[in-house]
Amino acid sequence: MTVRVQSDEFDAGAELNAFTGEVAGAGAIVSFTGVVRDVDGGLTAMEIEHYPAMTERAIAKIVEEAQSRWSLAGALVIHRYGRLETGAQIMMVATASRHRVDAFQAAEFLMDYLKSRAPFWKKELTKDGEAWVEARDEDEDALGRW
Amino acid sequence: MTVRVQSDEFDAGAELNAFTGEVAGAGAIVSFTGVVRDVDGGLTAMEIEHYPAMTERAIAKIVEEAQSRWSLAGALVIHRYGRLETGAQIMMVATASRHRVDAFQAAEFLMDYLKSRAPFWKKELTKDGEAWVEARDEDEDALGRW
Amino acid sequence: MIDVLYFAWVRERIGLPKEQVETSAATVAELVDELRQREERYALAFSDLRALRVAIDQELTEFDAPLAGAREVAFFPPMTGG
Amino acid sequence: MIDVLYFAWVRERIGLPKEQVETSAATVAELVDELRQREERYALAFSDLRALRVAIDQELTEFDAPLAGAREVAFFPPMTGG
Numbered sequence: 001m002t003v004r005v006q007s008d009e010f011d012a013g014a015e016l017n018a019f020t021g022e023v024a025g026a027g028a029i030v031s032f033t034g035v036v037r038d039v040d041g042g043l044t045a046m047e048i049e050h051y052p053a054m055t056e057r058a059i060a061k062i063v064e065e066a067q068s069r070w071s072l073a074g075a076l077v078i079h080r081y082g083r084l085e086t087g088a089q090i091m092m093v094a095t096a097s098r099h100r101v102d103a104f105q106a107a108e109f110l111m112d113y114l115k116s117r118a119p120f121w122k123k124e125l126t127k128d129g130e131a132w133v134e135a136r137d138e139d140e141d142a143l144g145r146w
Numbered sequence: 147m148t149v150r151v152q153s154d155e156f157d158a159g160a161e162l163n164a165f166t167g168e169v170a171g172a173g174a175i176v177s178f179t180g181v182v183r184d185v186d187g188g189l190t191a192m193e194i195e196h197y198p199a200m201t202e203r204a205i206a207k208i209v210e211e212a213q214s215r216w217s218l219a220g221a222l223v224i225h226r227y228g229r230l231e232t233g234a235q236i237m238m239v240a241t242a243s244r245h246r247v248d249a250f251q252a253a254e255f256l257m258d259y260l261k262s263r264a265p266f267w268k269k270e271l272t273k274d275g276e277a278w279v280e281a282r283d284e285d286e287d288a289l290g291r292w
Numbered sequence: 293m294i295d296v297l298y299f300a301w302v303r304e305r306i307g308l309p310k311e312q313v314e315t316s317a318a319t320v321a322e323l324v325d326e327l328r329q330r331e332e333r334y335a336l337a338f339s340d341l342r343a344l345r346v347a348i349d350q351e352l353t354e355f356d357a358p359l360a361g362a363r364e365v366a367f368f369p370p371m372t373g374g
Numbered sequence: 375m376i377d378v379l380y381f382a383w384v385r386e387r388i389g390l391p392k393e394q395v396e397t398s399a400a401t402v403a404e405l406v407d408e409l410r411q412r413e414e415r416y417a418l419a420f421s422d423l424r425a426l427r428v429a430i431d432q433e434l435t436e437f438d439a440p441l442a443g444a445r446e447v448a449f450f451p452p453m454t455g456g
Contacts (some may be wrong), residue, residue, distance in 0.1 A: 012166065012175075013159030020158065020179060024233060027183035029158075030176065030253075033166060034456055037173035037244065049382055051448060054432035079455065087170060091456060100178065100374070101288075104254050107176075111246055111456055117434070119448075120455030121382035132383050135452035142247075180374055195300055197366060200350035225373065237374060246456070257374055263352070265366075266373030267300035278301050281370035 001067065001075050003059045005050065007082035012092050019076050019094045026073035026096035028103040032111055034090040042126040048081045048090070051119035055079070062113040066095070069109070069146075070102040077110065079120065112142040147213065147221050149205045151196065153228035158238050165222050165240045172219035172242035174249040178257055180236040188272040194227045194236070197265035201225070208259040212241070215255065215292075216248040223256065225266065258288045294359070296323075298337070299368035302344065305337040320346050320365065321355045337367075345370055376441070378405075380419070381450035384426065387419040402428050402447065403437045419449075427452055 002019075004010075012033045020029050036046045063075050072095055079091040093110045097103040114120075122133040148165075150156075158179045166175050182192045209221050218241055225237040239256045243249040260266075268279040296313045298306050317323040324341065327334045338344070341355055347366045348357055359365070378395045380388050399405040406423065409416045420426070423437055429448045430439055441447070 011159075011163070013157075013161075013163035015159075016162055016177065016179075017157070017159035020181065020235075025183055027181050029179040029181065031162065031179075032246065032250070033162075033175040033177075034246070035166070035173050035175065037171055049385075051379070051381055051429070051432070051450070053446070054429060054448070057432060058434075089166075098183065100180070100254075100257055104178070104250065104257075108246075108250050111250075115456035116453055118455040119381070119429070119450065119453055121451065122454045123382070132451065133454045135454050139454075140452070195303075197297070197299055197347070197350070197368070199364070200347060200366070203350060204352075261374035262371055264373040265299070265347070265368065265371055267369065268372045269300070278369065279372045281372050285372075286370070 001060070001063050002077070003056050003063060004078045005055045005059070006078070006080055008080070010078050010080070010089065010092070012089055015076065015078065015092060016094060019074065019096065023074040023096035027098050028100040029094065029096045030100075030103040030107040031092060031094040032107055033092045036084050036086050036088050036090055038086045042128065043086055043124055044127065045086065045125045046084045046090070047123040047125060047130075048084065049121045049123070050081045054119045058118050059114065062110060062117060065113070066106045066109050070097060070106040072097050072102065072106055075106065075110070077114070079114070079118065081120065109146055112139070112146065115139045116143060147206070147209050148223070149202050149209060150224045151201045151205070152224070152226055154226070156224050156226070156235065156238070158235055161222065161224065161238060162240060165220065165242070169220040169242035173244050174246040175240065175242045176246075176249040176253040177238060177240040178253055179238045182230050182232050182234045182236055184232045188274065189232055189270055190273065191232065191271045192230045192236070193269040193271060193276075194230060195267045195269070196227045200265045204264050205260065208256060208263060211259070212252045212255050216243060216252040218243050218248065218252055221252065221256070223260070225260070225264065227266065255292055258285070258292065261285045262289060294362060295364040297364065297366040299366065301369055302337050302367050306333055315359070317359055319355070319359060320348070320353070320357050323359060323365065324355065343369060376444060377446040379446065379448040381448065383451055384419050384449050388415055397441070399441055401437070401441060402430070402435070402439050405441060405447065406437065425451060
């Protein structure tokens, strides 16, 4: 299991290749990359705040839960904080398993829990000002399926 | 939409980065990579046969179906044929969407259909001989959920 | 004349990847019956149709599909891509 | 003495990220009540507890959780990671 919380950029492709190299024996590798998208045409950047003392521990706990539910050869979580421009990569998740269904489910589980249970808060900066992103009911509801 | 059927190796990380660069505006990118795994400790290689006149068309049809079901900013399928050593990458799928659920579902849909509806046949080469991989009932059943 | 293609173990059992067949069969199933009469290797390859899939002109279809206008028929086991 | 941390708009409304608080509150809810009494900005930040989450010593918990032994309490809105 690898968990990294950082302000620096990361190279999703290089991370995917390194991860794939580490999980030899796994037939199925799934990755998710989250990118800052310009929602309404006015977004200039996103500011991500986090709770440093808690973040890595909270993510590690989520990954451990995934590992207890699915047979995983490996799991990777990278999450950035600080100012991110439109188009920048925010975070990525990768999972590896013998079977594709396990790899997909574990990746979706990680994403659902990172959304609502890892201590990050996003603020959108637009030409007109700034606003904290509100948690969506459907993100909380998504946890119900696991 | 990009569909490539080839015997050459591909670089999954480089493909993921190129794909991410092309789908600017999508917030969520999912990838799947399939790797030749040594199932029982005796596999030396895999031989993948396909039906050249049909393959790209069949895959394109599957991708079009995915695009009609989910709002996708892009979709990529690369599938190899020929002899592949243990550890080699067999194929990859990538999907991009505004929302993570769409990207995940479309990628899983593509995988389920590529497994059972794209004209590829895998043969496992072991120290003791060779055997065609049999289609699994659960792969056929997986189509039922879509 | 119609092109008949075989893949994977169907190809191996019959011993060739492709052949031209002169047929007046109205459906895929009738073509299969004609092929089965030919030689033991065909009878063996086509012994259990539930284990086979068929495509006409590169489109998956069923064994009761009509052959009228078909240029290429392919027989193969269930696919194992991905 | 307990460290109290604020994040996101809770931090902005209260106007600071962290402070030390002398309290004899038995639960998180009692601590919130004490903070609300202090100043308008606290009352505003804590006006709707359903819009808030709380962690004791970096573990998510509930507002009725006991404070005994706690060294750090953090208040923040629902998380929006990923």
